[in-house]
Amino acid sequence: MTDTFIDIIRFVISFCHVMAASTWFAGSLISLNINNLIKIHQSFETIFSHFINWTNTIISTLVLTGVILILDSISSIDSKLYIFILILKLFLFIWIALILYINRYKSYYFNNPNIYNNFVKLLIQSKLIFPITVVIFLLSELLNIIRI
Ligand code: HEM
Numbered sequence: 001m002t003d004t005f006i007d008i009i010r011f012v013i014s015f016c017h018v019m020a021a022s023t024w025f026a027g028s029l030i031s032l033n034i035n036n037l038i039k040i041h042q043s044f045e046t047i048f049s050h051f052i053n054w055t056n057t058i059i060s061t062l063v064l065t066g067v068i069l070i071l072d073s074i075s076s077i078d079s080k081l082y083i084f085i086l087i088l089k090l091f092l093f094i095w096i097a098l099i100l101y102i103n104r105y106k107s108y109y110f111n112n113p114n115i116y117n118n119f120v121k122l123l124i125q126s127k128l129i130f131p132i133t134v135v136i137f138l139l140s141e142l143l144n145i146i147r148i
Contacts, residue, residue, distance in 0.1 A: 010072060017065035020058050025137065027051035027058070028130040059097065066093075073147060082146045089139040092132050099124045 030037060030048055037044040070086070077083070102124050110117055 013065050013068050013072075016061060017069060020061040020065065021137070021140070023051075023054070024058050024062065025133055027054075028133050032127060032130045055100065059100075062093070077147065079146055082143060085139050085142050085146070089136055089143070092136050092139070095123075096129055096132050096136075099126060099129055 027048075030044065030051065034044065034048050038048075102120075103126060110121065
């Protein structure tokens with residue numbers, strides 16, 4: 001009975017994580033080419049602004065459910081490769097978060113171009129979000145395969 005209950009909770013958490021991840025995937029794909037999409041159809045502007053409003057919620061859901069998934073699996077995992085891929089995935093996720101929040105709160109630091117902030121600018125381009133997301137999906141599938 002307890003096992004069934006825990007399995008249901010595990011299923012719900014995993015489902016929420018994958019739903020948030022899929023929403024993130026779709027949103028980042030749309031934002032990649034939003035200017036052209038708006039020219040094709042005005043409704044993309046509404047869809048995009050909804051996505052922007054939901055960004056914090058999606059990110060929080062990914063972190064919360066992701067941490068629960070880690071706590072659930074960590075005791076049964078003894079593969080170093082699993083831990084390595086998980087750390088890589090978290091690193092890429094932090095990269096996405098930095099792109100989002102640095103771009104949102106851009107400071108005067110970027111107003112005076114120099115070699116350092118030009119390099120930072122390259123690393124925090126919004127168009128990197130979608131390719132990084134694709135790599136995260138790939139790593140997540142690898143984690144799933146290694147765990148089995
Ligand atoms: C853009 C961000 C993210 C995306 C696109 C993403 C995507 C996914 C997907 C698609 C799966 C399901 C794999 C499957 O069962 O087939 C998954 C599983 C998982 N995710 Fe994420 N995730 C993201 C962020 C996070 C974060 C922030 C954490 C941790 C804090 C996390 C931890 C996990 C864990 C532990 C699993 C279970 C892996 C396993 O099967 O052992 N994810 N993720």
